[in-house]
Each structure stands twice: as C-alpha cells, then as structure tokens.
Amino acid sequence: MSLKIYVDRLSQPSRAILIFCKLNGIEFEEVNIDLSKGQHRTPEYQEVNIMKQVPAIVHDTFKLFESHAILRYLASAFPETADHxxxxxxxxxxxxxxxxxxxxxxxxxxxxxxxxxxxxxxxxxxxxxxxxxxxxxxxxxxxxxxxxxxxxxxxxxxxxxxxxxxxxxxxxxxxxxxxxxxxxxxxxxxxxxxxxxxxxxxxxxxxxxxxxxxxxxxxxxxxxxxxxxxxxxxxx
Amino acid sequence: MSLKIYVDRLSQPSRAILIFCKLNGIEFEEVNIDLSKGQHRTPEYQEVNIMKQVPAIVHDTFKLFESHAILRYLASAFPETADHxxxxxxxxxxxxxxxxxxxxxxxxxxxxxxxxxxxxxxxxxxxxxxxxxxxxxxxxxxxxxxxxxxxxxxxxxxxxxxxxxxxxxxxxxxxxxxxxxxxxxxxxxxxxxxxxxxxxxxxxxxxxxxxxxxxxxxxxxxxxxxxxxxxxxxxx
CATH class of the missing domain: 1.20.1050.10 (Glutathione S-transferase Yfyf (Class Pi); Chain A, domain 2)
Known part of the structure; x- marks a missing residue:
C-alpha cells in the first residue's frame, strides 16, 4: 500500500508527521503543498483535503486529515512503530x-x-x-x-x-x-x-x-x- | 473498580460523558462540581484535576481529564461498549x-x-x-x-x-x-x-x-x- 503525505515543512503538524514516519521507518512519498503560494486552495488539493489544510495523508485509497488523527492512525497501522x-x-x-x-x-x-x-x-x-x-x-x-x-x-x-x-x-x-x-x-x-x-x-x-x-x-x-x-x- | 465522574451538567463535555456511560451500562458515581459556585477552584477538586475544569474522572486510582480522552478511555476500558x-x-x-x-x-x-x-x-x-x-x-x-x-x-x-x-x-x-x-x-x-x-x-x-x-x-x-x-x- 502506498502512503502519500501532503505537507508544508513550515507547518508545525506537518513536521511532526514527517519526523514520526522517518523515525519509525515508515515509507512514504512527501508531496509539498506550498501554503504561501496558495497550493492548498487548488481544486486538485481539495480532492485530497476539502478543508484546504496541511497535513493530510492518502494511504492507498484512504484519505485522512487532522494531524493528531493521522499520528494515531499511522502508529496503529504500522506495527513496526515503537510502543512508547x-x-x-x-x-x-x-x-x-x-x-x-x-x-x-x-x-x-x-x-x-x-x-x-x-x-x-x-x-x-x-x-x-x-x-x-x-x-x-x-x-x-x-x-x-x-x-x-x-x-x-x-x-x-x-x-x-x-x-x-x-x-x-x-x-x-x-x-x-x-x-x-x-x-x-x-x-x-x-x-x-x-x-x-x-x-x-x-x-x-x-x-x-x-x-x-x-x-x-x-x-x-x-x-x-x-x-x-x-x-x-x-x-x- | 470504582468510577467517579466529576461534572457540572451545564458543561457540554460533562453531559457527553454522562450520556455515554448511561447508554453503555457503565456504573459510576456522579460528583457535582458547581462551576458557578467556583467548586472547580477548591483545593479538594485540584487533587482530582489540577486544571480546575470539568469533566474529570477517577477510575479506581487513575485520574484523567479532557473529555475526548475520557470518552476514548471509557470506550476502551469497558468492553460492554458497542463498537460503533x-x-x-x-x-x-x-x-x-x-x-x-x-x-x-x-x-x-x-x-x-x-x-x-x-x-x-x-x-x-x-x-x-x-x-x-x-x-x-x-x-x-x-x-x-x-x-x-x-x-x-x-x-x-x-x-x-x-x-x-x-x-x-x-x-x-x-x-x-x-x-x-x-x-x-x-x-x-x-x-x-x-x-x-x-x-x-x-x-x-x-x-x-x-x-x-x-x-x-x-x-x-x-x-x-x-x-x-x-x-x-x-x-x-
């Protein structure tokens, strides 16, 4: 299953998710959504996250936003994640x-x-x-x-x-x-x-x-x- | 194990927790903390929740606040809770x-x-x-x-x-x-x-x-x- 993570590294919850994935050896494709260029407001990105915010993920066909919900989901969906x-x-x-x-x-x-x-x-x-x-x-x-x-x-x-x-x-x-x-x-x-x-x-x-x-x-x-x-x- | 729930029924997250417990047959003792009388600011209540807010719970000796954290915990700790x-x-x-x-x-x-x-x-x-x-x-x-x-x-x-x-x-x-x-x-x-x-x-x-x-x-x-x-x- 593929995991795409839509982020702007200047957004604090975006960074938390990227660091979490790197630390736990979770493979993903990072898709940059430049907030200062308004890339979160394009029709294409609204297909990913209708709330026009980063971060968001698409895991295979499953779409999710809200950074804490994403972190909980990834920690549960990837069993290699350390329990702490x-x-x-x-x-x-x-x-x-x-x-x-x-x-x-x-x-x-x-x-x-x-x-x-x-x-x-x-x-x-x-x-x-x-x-x-x-x-x-x-x-x-x-x-x-x-x-x-x-x-x-x-x-x-x-x-x-x-x-x-x-x-x-x-x-x-x-x-x-x-x-x-x-x-x-x-x-x-x-x-x-x-x-x-x-x-x-x-x-x-x-x-x-x-x-x-x-x-x-x-x-x-x-x-x-x-x-x-x-x-x-x-x-x- | 005893479950005490500290609430003011005029507080919206307090009501959510009470309704949830009643619906799922979870036994508890309701302890009223009257916010308008400042009962959340007493030293006794700060032993329960240092943030001086309702709702809070004490499950045996385990103390917890933040209503969504409480709802998740109760749904997980009481297996009679319906999955939905x-x-x-x-x-x-x-x-x-x-x-x-x-x-x-x-x-x-x-x-x-x-x-x-x-x-x-x-x-x-x-x-x-x-x-x-x-x-x-x-x-x-x-x-x-x-x-x-x-x-x-x-x-x-x-x-x-x-x-x-x-x-x-x-x-x-x-x-x-x-x-x-x-x-x-x-x-x-x-x-x-x-x-x-x-x-x-x-x-x-x-x-x-x-x-x-x-x-x-x-x-x-x-x-x-x-x-x-x-x-x-x-x-x-």
Whole structure:
C-alpha cells in the first residue's frame, strides 16, 4: 500500500508527521503543498483535503486529515512503530490522549495565534492583528508554564514522566519550534522562564536526531531570512 | 473498580460523558462540581484535576481529564461498549478521531466563545466581550456549515455517513445544545440554515433516549430562566 503525505515543512503538524514516519521507518512519498503560494486552495488539493489544510495523508485509497488523527492512525497501522509513541496500555495511552487534546485549546491556539498575527499574516495576504497577537501571547505563556510546572514535573525526560517520547512530545515540540520565526529577544523572553521546557526541547531533539534538524532545515532558513529583514529594517 | 465522574451538567463535555456511560451500562458515581459556585477552584477538586475544569474522572486510582480522552478511555476500558461508539477498525476509528480533533478548533471554539461572551460570562464574574462574541459567532456559523455540507453529506443519519452514532456525534451535539442558552431568535437564526444539522440533532437525541433529555434537564431549566429574564427585561 502506498502512503502519500501532503505537507508544508513550515507547518508545525506537518513536521511532526514527517519526523514520526522517518523515525519509525515508515515509507512514504512527501508531496509539498506550498501554503504561501496558495497550493492548498487548488481544486486538485481539495480532492485530497476539502478543508484546504496541511497535513493530510492518502494511504492507498484512504484519505485522512487532522494531524493528531493521522499520528494515531499511522502508529496503529504500522506495527513496526515503537510502543512508547502511542502505548497499547489503556491508561498510558489515555494520558497521551489527554496531552494531545489539551494541546488544541492551549499551546496550539496560543502559539499559532501569536506567531501568525506577529509575523506570518502578511505572507498570506492578511493584516497583522495586534489584539489577537496579545491574546495568543498570553495563552502561549500560560501553556508553556503548564508544560513546565505540570506535564514535565514527574521523573523522566519527557511529558508525563515518560522515559521515551510519545506522539504528544513530538506534536508539542514541533509547535514550539514555530517560535523560531519570532524576533530572538521575544523568543528568548517567552521560553527562558521555563527551564524544564528548554531541557525537554533538547531531549526531544536528541531522541529524534537526525530527523528533527533535517525536517526543520526549511524553518531555520526562513527564520534566518526574517532575522535579516529585521536587522536591515533596524539599521536603515 | 470504582468510577467517579466529576461534572457540572451545564458543561457540554460533562453531559457527553454522562450520556455515554448511561447508554453503555457503565456504573459510576456522579460528583457535582458547581462551576458557578467556583467548586472547580477548591483545593479538594485540584487533587482530582489540577486544571480546575470539568469533566474529570477517577477510575479506581487513575485520574484523567479532557473529555475526548475520557470518552476514548471509557470506550476502551469497558468492553460492554458497542463498537460503533469508537470502532476497532483502524480507518473507521481514524475518521472518528478526525472529527473529534477538528471539533476543538472549530465548533467548540466558536460555540464556547460565542455563548460565554454573549450570556455566561457575568455568572463567572467576568464582563461580556462583544468582539470575542462576534469572532465566536463567525467560527460557530462556519463550523455548523461544515457539519451540514461535509460531515453529514454521506448516506446514514450520523456523522461520516455512519448508521449509528460515534463519540464524535455525542460530543458535537452536546456542544450545540449549549446554544439553548441563547435568545430563541438568535439560536434559530444560527441553526435554521443547516437542515442536515437539525435532522442530525434529532437523530442523536432519538438514538440516545431517554438519557439525552434526562441529562439535559438542568440545561433546559436554566435556559428557561434566561428566557424569562429576557422577557422581563423587554417588557419592563
């Protein structure tokens, strides 16, 4: 059965799925859907995902979107996936599900709201929205504090006190990497109060090397362009 | 093993869990946490759920929050649960997961944002926020349209073209029931353009009778009080 994964590597859930597949030796064809060029709005792509979003997959003839649903499906459909990603034990799995669900209305909403309305909106032909940015930043900060003081409080390097990463670690760290788009001072200001979060990001990077940095290369490149534009603006 | 379910019946995900347990013959003790009295902020309740939210469960010694995580866990931990709620077939399950995940950033965010900022905020000591209400209403309308024209487009009475309801039907319809708090004209205005949604709500109610109406009785009572207050305000 063929597996096609439709992604833009600048999208955080797209990266989580690519890293997951690489780590677990799942063979796939990566199809790039460039969001900044509007490729998610073409009639061809709407045949794949009517919601006009990435990521999406087509496994043989089965179409699926929503990144957490995709991660759960792949972890279950490919038996070579190591158990720690999506444990078969009901209570361990339920804890992972709890973090994945919490993510939507907290870290994801805060981070995406802040980064989009501070940096990315103009690339999509939309104006920056300072009020939405401020609300996003507040929720983002609160979410980072919750990760720092609750999800990472038990023994073990990963969320929930686990000794190996789960789907939740991958999804959440890929989201936080989106902060690379921000001005460095702003990013450091957001992350530096949260020492457990900083260590955990490094632990996830190490546990998913070399794929983590490979898949984030495009993001690092674009982030560098943003930084240069800022420096040019500041010195002109 | 004992199962305690901590709920406020005015909370939509609380109701979904209660109805699910009743329908599947799962025995539990219901513990009422009155949000309007701040009972979710007591130190005792924080021992149950540090996030200070309902619903939450304690199954013997296992604590869990986030309603979709709870529904998945209960459907898996209680083998008497009928398969249609959370299918074992991987692709059928993935489709249910897709709706459950989609819900967070769409129907849930729109509905909760609109209802809270139009009606409920003062009961929690907060001011109404017209701009947040307007954003919520826009997302709520778009979400109802997506349910009407996409999730309910296939044969079968329920989401995804299924002939029996899944966890997704229960979660989403309980969310929509929150619109009972609105002024009737407003609620009808929101729902009436979506004929498939209206039929589906009735189908979910029928499929989950008599528990659906039983568990929603508190909501109907409070909604009636709101309507009377509005009438009194209009005629004074």
């Amino acid at each position: 990603w999506y444990p078969k034990d009901l209570q361990k799995r339920a804890n992972v599900e709890c973090v994945l669900d919490w993510h939507h209305s907290n870290l994801r909403r805060g981070s995406a709201g802040y980064v989009f309305n501070t940096i990315l909106a103009p690339a999509f032909g939309l104006p920056l929205n300072p009020q939405a940015a401020a609300e996003g930043k507040k929720l983002l900060s609160a979410s980072l504090a919750t990760i720092d003081t609750y999800w990472l409080q038990k023994d073990g390097s990963f969320l929930l006190g686990n000794s190996q990463p789960s789907l939740a670690d991958l999804s959440l760290v890929c989201e936080i990497m989106q902060l690379e788009f921000l001005d460095e001072k702003d990013r450091v200001g957001l992350l530096s109060p949260h020492k457990n979060v900083l260590k955990w990001i490094d632990d996830v990077k190490s546990a998913t090397a070399p794929y983590f940095d490979d898949i984030h290369a495009t993001l690092f490149k674009v982030s560098e362009i943003f930084q240069k534009q800022r420096s040019a603006g500041a010195s002109s | 709620w959370y299918p074992k077939d991987l692709q059928k399950r993935a489709n249910v997961e897709c709706v459950l995940d989609w819900h967070h950033s769409n129907l849930r965010r729109g509905s909760a944002g609109y209802v809270f900022n139009t009606i409920l905020a003062p009961a929690f000591g907060l001011p109404l926020n017209p701009q947040a209400a307007a954003e919520g209403k826009k997302l709520l309308s778009a979400s109802l349209a997506t349910i009407d024209t996409y999730w309910l487009q296939k044969d079968g009475s329920f989401l995804l073209g299924n002939s029996q309801p899944s966890l997704a039907d229960l979660s989403l319809v309980c969310e929509i029931m929150q619109l009972e708090f609105l002024d009737e004209k407003d609620r009808v205005g929101l729902l009436s353009p979506h004929k498939n949604v209206l039929k589906w709500i009735d189908d979910v109610k029928s499929a989950t009778a008599p528990y659906f109406d039983d568990i929603h009785a508190t909501l109907f009572k409070v909604s009636e009080i709101f309507q009377k207050q509005r009438s009194a305000g209009a005629s004074s």
